Amino acid sequence: MRPGKNRRIGSAAVALVLGLAFGNVAAWCQPPGSLKNVGIPQPSGLAKYVRDPAALIVLGKALFWDMQLSSDGRVACATCHFHAGADHRIQNQLSNPSGPLTPNYKLLPDDFPFHQLSNTGASRSPVVRDSGQRAGSAGMFRRLFVDIVPGAAAEDGYDVSDTPAFSLSGINVRQVGLRNAPTVINAVFFYRNFWDGRASNIFTGQTPFGQSDPRANALVLNGADLVPENVRIDNSSLASQAVGPPVNAVEMSYDGRNWPKVGKKMLALRALALQAVAADDSVLGPLADPGGRGLAPGFTYLALVRSAFQPAYWSASQKVDRAGNVSAAGTADTAQFAQAEFNFALFFGLAVQAYESTLVSDDSRFDQFSEGKSDALSAGEQAGLQIYRARGQCTRCHGGAELTDASFANVARNGPVQRQRNGLGPDQGFFRTGVRPAGDDSGLGGTDDSGNPYSAAAALNPAAAPAVDGAFKTPALRNVEFTGPYFHNGGQATLEEVVDFYARGGDFPAAAIRPLNLSADDRAALVAFLKALSDDRVRFERAPFDHPEICVSTGAAEALPGTPLPQAADPRFQLSAADQWAGIPAVGRQGNAVPLQTFDELLRGIGTDGSRAHSLGDRCTIP
Numbered sequence: 206m207r208p209g210k211n212r213r214i215g216s217a218a219v220a221l222v223l224g225l226a227f228g229n230v231a232a233w234c235q236p237p238g239s240l241k242n243v244g245i246p247q248p249s250g251l252a253k254y255v256r257d258p259a260a261l262i263v264l265g266k267a268l269f270w271d272m273q274l275s276s277d278g279r280v281a282c283a284t285c286h287f288h289a290g291a292d293h294r295i296q297n298q299l300s301n302p303s304g305p306l307t308p309n310y311k312l313l314p315d316d317f318p319f320h321q322l323s324n325t326g327a328s329r330s331p332v333v334r335d336s337g338q339r340a341g342s343a344g345m346f347r348r349l350f351v352d353i354v355p356g357a358a359a360e361d362g363y364d365v366s367d368t369p370a371f372s373l374s375g376i377n378v379r380q381v382g383l384r385n386a387p388t389v390i391n392a393v394f395f396y397r398n399f400w401d402g403r404a405s406n407i408f409t410g411q412t413p414f415g416q417s418d419p420r421a422n423a424l425v426l427n428g429a430d431l432v433p434e435n436v437r438i439d440n441s442s443l444a445s446q447a448v449g450p451p452v453n454a455v456e457m458s459y460d461g462r463n464w465p466k467v468g469k470k471m472l473a474l475r476a477l478a479l480q481a482v483a484a485d486d487s488v489l490g491p492l493a494d495p496g497g498r499g500l501a502p503g504f505t506y507l508a509l510v511r512s513a514f515q516p517a518y519w520s521a522s523q524k525v526d527r528a529g530n531v532s533a534a535g536t537a538d539t540a541q542f543a544q545a546e547f548n549f550a551l552f553f554g555l556a557v558q559a560y561e562s563t564l565v566s567d568d569s570r571f572d573q574f575s576e577g578k579s580d581a582l583s584a585g586e587q588a589g590l591q592i593y594r595a596r597g598q599c600t601r602c603h604g605g606a607e608l609t610d611a612s613f614a615n616v617a618r619n620g621p622v623q624r625q626r627n628g629l630g631p632d633q634g635f636f637r638t639g640v641r642p643a644g645d646d647s648g649l650g651g652t653d654d655s656g657n658p659y660s661a662a663a664a665l666n667p668a669a670a671p672a673v674d675g676a677f678k679t680p681a682l683r684n685v686e687f688t689g690p691y692f693h694n695g696g697q698a699t700l701e702e703v704v705d706f707y708a709r710g711g712d713f714p715a716a717a718i719r720p721l722n723l724s725a726d727d728r729a730a731l732v733a734f735l736k737a738l739s740d741d742r743v744r745f746e747r748a749p750f751d752h753p754e755i756c757v758s759t760g761a762a763e764a765l766p767g768t769p770l771p772q773a774a775d776p777r778f779q780l781s782a783a784d785q786w787a788g789i790p791a792v793g794r795q796g797n798a799v800p801l802q803t804f805d806e807l808l809r810g811i812g813t814d815g816s817r818a819h820s821l822g823d824r825c826t827i828p
Contacts, residue, residue: 237575237594237600237603237604237605237606237608238575238605238606239567239572239573239575239576239606240391240565240566240567240572240606240607240683241567241568241572241576242606243394243567243605243606243607243614245393245394245562245565246393246394246440246613247440248408248438248439248440248441248444248555248558249438249439249440250438251438251555253515254438254514254515254518254551254555255513255514255515255555256512256513256514256515256516257512257513258559260509260512260513261513261514261555261556261559262488262556262559262560262563263488263489263492263509263512263513264506264509264510264512264513264552264556264559264560265555265556265557265558265559265560265561266488266489266560266752267476267477267489267500267506267509267753268282268471268476268506268553268556268557268560269281269282269283269286269557269560269561270282270283270477270480270752270753270755271476271477271480272284272358272479272480272755272756272827273358273470273471273474273477273478273479274451274457274467274471275345275451275457275458276345276348276350276359276360276362276457276458276459276462277345277346277348277359277360277459278357278358278359278360278479279756279758279784280344280345280456280457281755282447282450282451282457282557283752283755284342284344284755284757284758285342285344285382285386285450285456286386286388286389287752287755287757287789287819288687288688288801288802288819289388289390289684289687289688289743289801290388290389290390290392290564290684290688290743291386291387291388291389291687291688292342292385292386293687293688293689293690293802293803293804293807293819294342294343294757294759294821295311295312295759295804295807295808296309296310296311296312296759296760296785297309297310297343297378297379297381297758297759297760297761298312298340298341298342298343298381298695299312299338299339299340299341299381300338300339300341300370300380300381300382300383301336301337301338301339301370302337302383303337303645304336304337304338306338306370308369308370308371308372308373308378309373309378309760309761309763309769309782311760312340312808313808314698314805314808314809316698317690317696317697317698317699317702317808318696318697318698318702318706319334319335319336319337319338319694319696319697320332320334320335320336320641320696320712321333321334321335322709322712325702325705325709326705326708326709327709328639328709328710328711328712328720336696337641337645338694339383339384339385339693339694339695339696340385340690340694340695340696341381341382341383341384341385341386341695342381342382342385342386342456343378343379343380343381343758343760344379344380344381344382344450344453344455344456344457345379345380345454345455345456345457345458345459346364346367346377346378346379346380346778346780346781347364347365347366347367347371347377347380347454347460348362348363348364348365348459348460348778348781349362349363349365349459349460349461350362350458350459350460350461350462350466351363351459352466352539353466353469353470353539355469355470355473355539356473356474357470358470358474358478358479360459360462360470361777362459362777363777363778364377364777364778364779364780364781365460365780366780367380367780373761373763373767373768373769373782374767374768374769375780376761376768376769376771376780376781376782377780377781377782378760378761378769378782379758379761379782379784380455381455382455382456383646384400384646384693384694384695385400385690385691385692385693385694385695387400387680387688388680388684388688389561389564390564390565390566390683390684390743390750391564391565391566391607391681391683392443392446392561392564393443393558393561393562393564393565394607394609394612394613394614394681395442395609395611395612395613395678395681396442396611396612396613396615396616396631396633396634397442397611397631397678398442398443398445398446398678399413399446399449399678400648400677400678400693401647401648401649401651401659401677401678402611402631402632402635402649402659402660402678403651403653403659404442404443404445404446404449405417405442405445406439406440406441406442406445406631407437407438407439407441407445408436408437408438408439408441408442408444408445408554408555408558409422409435409436409437409445410422410423410436410548410550410551410554411436411448411464411550411551412445412448412449412654413445413446413448413449413653414445414653414654414655414657415445416437417653417655417657418655419435420435421433421434421435421436421529422434422435422436422550422551423436423518423547423548423551424518424521424525424529424544424547424548425517425518426516426517426518426520426521426544427517431521431523431525431529431531431544433529436551438555440613441554441555441558443554443557443558443561443562444554444555444557444558445554447553447554447557447558447561448464448550448553448554451464451467451553452464452467463527464549464550465527465542465546465547465549466539467549467550467553468542468545468546468547468548468549468550468552469539469542469543469546471506471549472505472506472507472510472543472545472546472549473505473506473507474505474506475499475500475502475504475505475506476492476499476500476504476505476506476509477489477498477499477500477753478498478499478500479498479499479827479828480498480499480753480754480755480791480827481498481753481754481790481791481826482494482498482499482500482753482754482791483751483753483791483792483793483794484793485793485794485795486751486752486753486791486793486794487748487749487751487793487794488560488563488749489753490793490794492504507519507545510545510552513552513556514552518544518545518548518551518552519543519544519545519548520544521543521544523544524541524542524543525541525542525544525547526540526541526542527540527542529547563749564749564750565749566683566684566740566742566743566750567740568740568741568742569683569684569737569738569739569740570582570586570737570739571590571734571737571738572740574587574590574737575606582734582737583733585729585730585733586730586733586734586737587734588730588734589730589731589732589733589734589735589737590734592723592727592730592731592734593731593734596721596722596723596727597707597721597723597727597731598718598719598721599707599731602634602636602638602679603679603681603682607681608681608682608683608738609634609678609679609680609681609682610633610634610679611633611634611635611678611679612634612681615633615634616631616633616634619633631661632649632660632661632662632673632676634678634679635648635649635660635673635676635677635678635679636676636677636679636715637674637675637676637677637715638677638692638711638715638718639710639711639712639713639714639715639718640677640692640693640694640696640706640711640712640713641675641694641696641712641713642675642713643674643675644674644675645675645694646675646693646694647674647675648673648674648675648676648677648693649673649674649675649676649677649678650663650670650671650673650674650675650676658670660673660676677693682735682738683738683739683740684738684739684740684743684744685700685735685738685739686700686735686736686738686739686803687739687743687744687801687802687803687804688804689803689804689805690804691703698804698805698808699804699805700732700735700736701728701732704723704728704731704732704735705728707721708720708721708723708728742796743801744800744801745796745797745798745799745800745801745818746792746796746797746801746818747794747795747796748793748794748795748796750796751792751793751794751796752789752791752792753791754788754789754790754791754826754827755788755789755827756786756787756788756789756825756826756827757786757787757789757821758784758785758786759784759785759786759787759821760784760785761782761783761784761785762782762783762784762785769782769783770782770783771783786825787821787822787823787825788823788824788825788826788827789819789823790823797818799815799816799817799818800817800818801817801818801819802817802818802819802820806820807820807821
C-alpha cells in the first residue's frame with residue numbers, strides 16, 4: 206500500500222491495519238489454557254422472557270435438529286451443522302458468485318486446494334490452479350412461497366427457473382451457500398457470529414443485525430393490551446445468528462416466507478415428529494415417544510414454548526396481522542397470528558442459543574495438559590504446542606483458552622483501549638489472511654439490510670472501510686480435525702494444507718500473516734498438536750453432542766452424468782431434481798462406537814466399512 210494512500214484512508218484506518226497485521230503483541234505469545242477456566246457468556250435480563258431455563262434448552266435442541274422447520278420439511282439447522290457442529294458433505298456443495306462451476310459436482314481429493322501452487326512452500330511460485338469457487342452447504346431449491354399448509358411440515362410453493370449455477374439440463378438442484386459452514390460447537394464464546402460478524406452481540410428479536418434493526422420485533426401482554434416491544438438482549442450473538450437461516454431463501458426458506466408464518470406452522474406441530482430420538486438422549490430422551498418418532502404426543506412446539514417462556518409473551522387471546530396490529534375479532538386465516546406465532550423468532554433465537562451454549566468442548570487432551578496432566582500430550586504434540594505458541598505465531602489470531610481473538614473475553618479485555626485508540630472495538634479477531642483477494646468477498650467490509658457496515662471501525666469512521674474489506678472472523682480450533690474443509694471458502698481439505706498455507710504466508714497479499722520458517726518436522730508437529738485439540742466427546746458424539754436422527758441431501762440423483770432425475774410428479778416442483786439422501790442415525794448420551802469421519806477420509810472413501818460415523822452411506826429412514 207502506497208504511503209500516500211495510507212494518508213488518504215486516515216489515521217484510524219492505518220491503526221486498524223496495524224492491529225490486523227500484528228494483533229496485541231504483548232498478548233500473542235501468552236500460552237493458551239484450558240477452556241474449563243472460561244465462563245460462558247450470560248445474557249442479561251433473560252428472566253424477563255424465560256420462565257424455565259431447562260425447558261428452554263429442550264426447546265432449542267428440538268428446533269435445531271427438526272427438519273420440519275424448513276419450507277420443504279427436509280432441512281434443519283443441523284443439516285449444515287450435523288458433523289462436529291459443521292458440514293463435511295462433498296456433492297453439490299459448491300457455489301461461485303464470480304465465476305462458473307459445475308452444479309451437483311462431487312468433490313475429489315485432487316480438487317484441493319482451490320488455489321494450487323507448483324511449490325506449496327512458496328506463495329509466489331507458479332500457480333497450477335486458481336478457483337474462486339467456495340465449498341458451502343446445500344440448502345433449498347429455488348422456490349417461491351405461497352403459504353403454509355396448517356398441520357403439515359411441507360409448505361405450498363412452486364419452482365422458479367434457477368440460474369445456470371444451480372441448474373442442469375433445465376432441472377434445478379439445491380442452492381448452495383456462499384461460505385463454508387463453521388462449527389456451532391464453542392460458538393458461544395464468540396462476541397459476534399457468522400464469518401463476517403453480522404450476527405450482533407445484541408439480539409433484537411427477529412434479525413441478526415442488532416441495533417441496526419430499530420423495529421419493535423415482539424409483542425408483550427400489558428394488562429389486557431398487546432404492546433410492541435423493542436427487544437435488546439446483550440451477550441446474545443448466537444440468538445442473532447440463529448434467526449438468519451430460517452427465512453433465507455438459499456438456506457431454509459421458500460422466497461417470501463416470514464417469521465410469523467414460520468411460527469404459525471411450527472407451533473402447531475409435534476416436535477421432531479418425523480425423526481427418531483434416542484431414549485437416552487441427554488436432553489430429549491425423557492420426552493421421546495417410546496412407540497414412534499419425535500417427542501411424545503402432547504409435546505407440540507406451542508406446549509414447549511409455554512413451558513419455557515413467560516406467559517406475557519404467548520398468552521394473549523387477540524390476533525394480529527404481519528405488522529403486529531391487532532385484528533378484528535373473529536378473523537381466522539393464515540394471515541392472522543396469535544401472539545406466540547408473532548413472537549416465534551424471539552423464542553427461536555433464545556432457545557437455539559440456550560442449546561448451543563451447552564455445546565462446549567473443554568476436555569481435549571490439550572485441556573487436560575493445561576490442567577497439569579503432563580502425559581496428556583505426546584512429545585511430538587508438545588513440540589507442536591511450542592511451535593503454535595512461538596515460531597508458528599498462531600496465537601496472534603488464535604489467542605486465549607478459546608483459541609480465537611474474536612472471543613467475548615478478548616473484546617472485553619482489549620475493546621475499551623482499542624476504541625479509544627483506533628476504533629477496533631468489536632472488530633477484534635477479524636483478519637485478512639490472504640485466503641482469497643479482498644475483492645472476492647467483502648467479509649467484515651459488508652453491509653446489512655439497511656446499508657449499515659458490519660465493521661465497528663467502519664461505522665465510526667467510513668474511511669476505515671478499505672482496511673476491513675476481506676477480513677473474516679478468526680475461527681476457534683478445537684475439534685478442527687473434524688471440521689474440514691477449511692477457511693471461509695472451504696478451499697483446503699486437510700490440516701496439512703492449512704499449515705502449508707500459513708507457512709508460506711498465504712496465497713494473496715494480506716496484512717495479517719508473514720511467511721514462517723517451519724521445517725517439514727515442524728509442520729508435522731503442529732498438525733499433531735491441532736489434532737490433540739479434539740474432545741473425545743465430540744469424536745464419538747457423546748453427551749452433550751448426542752442428537753436426534755436426521756437425513757441430509759448428498760446431491761441430486763442423475764440418470765446420466767449431467768442429467769438429474771426429476772422429483773416425483775408434482776406440478777409445483779417439476780423443475781426440481783430428485784435428492785439422494787444419507788441417514789445420520791440418532792445417538793444417545795453414550796455416543797457412537799466409532800469416531801467421526803474427517804473430510805479428507807470422506808473424500809478418499811475411508812470409513813465406509815463401518816469404522817467411521819457419518820460416512821454418508823447410511824440409508825435415510827425418515828418418511
